[in-house]
Amino acid sequence: DAFYRELPKVELHAHLNGSVSFQTIEKLISRKPYLKIEHGMTAIGKGQRRTLDECFQVFKVIHQLVDTEEDILMVTTDVIKEFAADGVKYLELRSTPRQEENTGLTKKRYVETVIKAIRQCKSEGVDIDVRFLVAIDRRNGTEVAMETVKLAEEFMLSTDGLVVGLDLSGDPTVGHGKDLLPALQRAKNCGLKLSLHLSEVPSQLEESDLLLNLPPDRIGHGTFLHPEVGGSQSLVDKVVQNNIPLELCLTSNVKGQTVSCYSKHHFKYWYQMGHPSVICTDDKGVFSTDLSQEYQLAASTFGLSHEAVWKLSQQAIDYIFAPDTVKQQLKQKWIDIQPHMF
Template sequence: MDNEADTFYRELPKVELHAHLNGSVSFQTIEKLIRRKPQLNIEHSMTAIGKGQRRTLDECFQVFKVIHQLVDSEEDIFMVATDVIKEFAADGVKYLELRSTPREETATGLTKRRYIETVIKAIQQCKKERVDIDVRFLVAIDRRNGSQVAMETVQLAEEFFLSSDGLVIGIDLSGDPTVGHGRDLLSALQRAKNSGLKLSLHLSEVPSQHDETDLLLDIPPDRIGHGTFLHPEMGGSQGLVDKVVQKNIPLGRTYFNISSLPLDNGQLFLWIFFSELCLTSNVKGQTVQCYAEHHFKYWYHMGHPIVICTDDKGVFATDLSQEYKMVATTFGLSREAVWKLSQQAIDYIFAPVSVKEQLKQKWRNLQPQEFK
């Protein structure tokens, strides 16, 4: 990034809604973890995918396994979470929703409950230090672990949803998309929805998941993660697009976060799903051939609500400023359009309306005069 562009994108206030904790560990934090555990013989090249490099999805998940070896205690998790939060804040992120699968490690005595408690402790510590960022947490279900573990994860999330003073706000469904089927997780996800937890589900990350996607959209989720192969141009189906783009929904039906877009004939598109798009992640993970062919273009020109995210800023060697600049340069967005994209992301956060209003006021205070 050149200096002038760097200043604009760094100073741009941003919302990050799709950030996996362990995938967001920076080079500097990895270095500290490696020094703590030299016996593991882990090198930096094993924990990140550098510039110009690509990996298969399976190889990407192997990187996470390496990072999990480095992050296996409460002390590790606290340091990682604190560093990640401060790094996002330094990158101009004003609101962050972290997500992570609670893990247990027999060797260190780590339990899933303590895992979540430690992430919350890190969030509270950053708040105590007056770090300029509002952070919330999504408890993640790893689809590879099956239905029983998914239900246990939801039950744990429900407890913290009620006891964390608004810090735990939702459920993430993630993990290797080639393993298992969403039908096995429906009961757990529906329970989470009924409990008031928000749902962000990884959908259509790989081709030929039409049946699963159709099933999970019926819950419905509050946000879609990736959605790479939803639309026909990427091998999806018009039926799935029609399900995401709900036309003429009776006003008596209630959905969270509904927004609308006028059509030429006076009708409205009513959007009930919002998409978290992670460009560098998709390109380096080879689910998208190149930036110019990313499905951002499809949904953006349709007017569909989308949020630019990093997914795993450490693993994919990026940050949110770089992602916004990549979107702008690839698709010819003006700086005012970039500002609006960032500002509109506030509407799709899972925190209460009062938090949204506070963020909108912050954006108004920071808005460049030429955009007013």
């Protein structure tokens, strides 16, 4: 449906290496034929599902394909252009800085290269404002988390506003949020915005309760926060009282089997309550989707009119991590486009 593609959109939850398209994977595979990686190992097709654990195996395969500066530059540039072609006007990309012994890649160089790609797209005039969130993989524990925060802090100061925040992600069944609290607290104190993956699996209630005290600036997924799925009213109260927006990814959660079907997605719970809810892709490459498709899916599943969908994409502007001046620019863009849509 052309409406969803033409709809101006804001993408706030996109993991770089999960967003790599079929076309880019093909290019990476031809650069590294000796890895014997096939496309079926890097994406989950239509109608297919995997366990969350299997999804994390997929990321390991993609990481093997993306391990040099050139790879990161190409992947970031391609991903940005693909989001722009899909009508995304503002994008917050997130990625975990990786060090690769084989290629000499360092974490610092990793972030520098992502920033370089963002700047290149800007100078080419690609019609999208891109910001970066440095990601902490929870699996790597306290010390790495603190190092990552320091790296993010450095880049926040040296990139005039391109690095806006920090993401906490990685396998939710590994590690505990309490070990990461000092790092997250430090990030918050130095002005980095926090987007935390919370309650992706049912066993994280205590951790979510603890991390909500920070409080984070946005929540990734929050699948099991509400009482209808074994969460609790007190967790919901904390989210509501602090007015913390949720980043919601329908296809990702259904394909990753943490949500049983689209109509049972927790978008319904939060949206009906009038709580800030932002539709996002998570990993458009791995889950074979794009943001237009996610909006269309939300609309068809929950019976949203074009007007309601418009409002949903417009309201997302309020929850971006870039400063107010950027919000004003985006709001103007939406005003300019609206007459062409209705």
